[in-house]
Amino acid sequence: MSQDIQALLWSYGYVGACVAAGESSLRLGLSRELARKIIHVSVGFWIFGTLWLFQNPALAVVPSLTAAVANWIIHRKRLLKSVETEPDNLGTVWFALAFSALVWLAWDKPVAAAGGVMAMTVGDALAALVGTRLGRHPYETLGGERKSLEGSLAMLAGTFVAVLATLTWLPGLAPDMPKVPLAALCAVVATCAEALGTRGRDNLFVPLAAGAVLYLVPPSHAAGLGLGAVIAVFIGVVSWLRGSLSPSGVLGAILIGTPVLGLAGAVGASALLAFFISSSALSKAFRARKAGVEEEYAKTGTRDLGQALANGGVAALAAVLLAVTGDERYALAMLGALVAANADTWATELGVLSRSPPRLVTTLRQVPAGTSGAVSGAGLMASTAGAAFVAVVAALAGARWTLLPWLVLAGVVGSLFDSFLGATVQDVRWCDACGRETERRVHRCGRAARPLRGFSWLGNDTVNVLATAAGALLAFWA
Ligand SMILES: [Zn+2]
Structure with a gap:
């Protein structure tokens, strides 16, 4: 119990330090978008602290649930203060809820919780950074947002590397589980969830979908599904660039x-x-x-x-x-x-x-x-x-x-x-x-x-x- 109390204190201290780091980088002249990304990514990495320090899952979800409530209040206040400000999506609230859900549901398989959060933390941040700067092949998502092929490919690569690193260094994966195909499958699923572009709710879908892959896919099918997913992505994207498939058709492929x-x-x-x-x-x-x-x-x-x-x-x-x-x-x-x-x-x-x-x-x-x-x-x-x-x-x-x-x-x-x-x-x-x-x-x-x-x-x-x-x-x- 006392270890869980200490873990709670460490959690609030760490998240407070992340927010402080984001705020001061804003003062130092960084863009609001980049400052938000710094907070988002550094808070996401706390999944490792959460899984390592806590003994009781019921207490392990308390910090992220607090964050969900706090982010929701911040969101509401901003909306009330001025109608002019861009009606920001509830992305931070969804992310905190997904974090909580993964910790709670995958407590017996921490590698799934960590991989799910990493897909969001690293992959999604890369997608946004690359997409806004290097996007040359735009597409409209089913949710009506504009994204780019370059951003989605960055998400794919970033998620693959982050999940592979998690699978390699965090214990808990079945020994006969092939890591590279599993990370590839996880990256494809997370990228598809992000490419739906549903106004902030991808912050919920991406981590949950990636976590579900790591939690549910049996060892006997991991290699086949990973290879199948990579080939399907390749064929889908080539067909899109050649005009046989629309962007949503790539998802279908x-x-x-x-x-x-x-x-x-x-x-x-x-x-x-x-x-x-x-x-x-x-x-x-x-x-x-x-x-x-x-x-x-x-x-x-x-x-x-x-x-x-x-x-x-x-x-x-x-x-x-x-x-x-x-x-x-x-x-x-x-x-x-x-x-x-x-x-x-x-x-x-x-x-x-x-x-x-x-x-x-x-x-x-x-x-x-x-x-x-x-x-x-x-x-x-x-x-x-x-x-x-x-x-x-x-x-x-x-x-x-x-x-x-x-x-x-x-x-x-x-x-x-x-x-x-x-x-x-x-x-x-x-x-x-x-x-x-x-x-x-x-x-x-x-x-x-x-x-x-x-x-x-x-x-x-x-x-x-x-x-x-x-x-x-x-x-x-x-
Ligand atoms: Zn007619």
């Missing part, structure tokens, strides 16, 4: 790529890459030729988070279920989802080039090219080829060749199911000005398109999820 590349072995990795590379290449190759027709579809050449999750989410879920249950049928479900996604993408990209007008899948009457739910001979051939392409690549990587016909069937049925939903329940609209059908809410002419058929909540992304789920189910029972 990481969310899908990490589990599929990291948990489903060579078969999962090659099937995902076959899908991603072939569909990106097709969109790019035919973009100019089919301009006009393609614009009636909600999906365009540059894919965003929703489209990435709609096409790959079912496969990613199956990869996670495969790892958790060890049931090999989930590997088939993952392949079924990927062949269906590829069959549908190839059919969409190549089917619109068909010379003869397509027919509606339900009534078989002729409709203009670009109509939702339209199928054509060329489209069917393209979807069969798309499914076969992924299935053959998976077989070359080690999947059973006897699965091939089942996977092709699952892909084509999934793609036809997509067309069927497009012709029946999908939200399809009509532009009065142009007299054309469209999947877009605002037509390319700029006018709002009125509902024509289907449910307004059942957009293209939902249809893709259902179509890949149909492919996954068929393959699961194969």
Whole structure:
């Protein structure tokens, strides 16, 4: 008990000294931003003092909870004093709460608490410093903030180094835990949490997400997930710079790529890459030729988070279920989802080039090219080829060749199911000005398109999820 009292005194003394150091550096002429960073970083390092000095977790969280309350009062007072001052976010309050939560929840695994706080302390500070000075490739976050690729890469590198150092020097990690892949996975997850850019709440998400990785990932999957995450980041960023993915699409590539590349072995990795590379290449190759027709579809050449999750989410879920249950049928479900996604993408990209007008899948009457739910001979051939392409690549990587016909069937049925939903329940609209059908809410002419058929909540992304789920189910029972 007396040691905990001493630890409390040390905590308040240390934090007081950090604030004093920040204040005096402000007087010495440093910018407010830099002074705040000095306080933020030096206080963050107190996680090591906290874990080392305290014996009772209930008392160990007292200083950071005090800081949360104090920061909240400071924040409120500033808001009351003047409406003119920038309505500062609650970042410092969230950070103190995350610090407390990590100390409390990971008391039995201190390395997770320390790694989580270090991700925030070192990584986030680097992201802000580098981003504001060297940012050349800006992007808008889902939370509506402006960040830059350079800032996010600095966060990635800084978090990796800080977490690796923590894992190396702090005891408590399982001996068979590979440190470098685990630090890499932690860095990718923390960087994604920061890149959401949600007005200060990333100060809560970043440390908790990084801590959760260190606390939860089992030794058997750490190496695969770490490598998968790094490859997914690389592919995602390159695709963004080449125009195949939007910035939020990079997040989607990481969310899908990490589990599929990291948990489903060579078969999962090659099937995902076959899908991603072939569909990106097709969109790019035919973009100019089919301009006009393609614009009636909600999906365009540059894919965003929703489209990435709609096409790959079912496969990613199956990869996670495969790892958790060890049931090999989930590997088939993952392949079924990927062949269906590829069959549908190839059919969409190549089917619109068909010379003869397509027919509606339900009534078989002729409709203009670009109509939702339209199928054509060329489209069917393209979807069969798309499914076969992924299935053959998976077989070359080690999947059973006897699965091939089942996977092709699952892909084509999934793609036809997509067309069927497009012709029946999908939200399809009509532009009065142009007299054309469209999947877009605002037509390319700029006018709002009125509902024509289907449910307004059942957009293209939902249809893709259902179509890949149909492919996954068929393959699961194969
Ligand atoms: Zn129009």
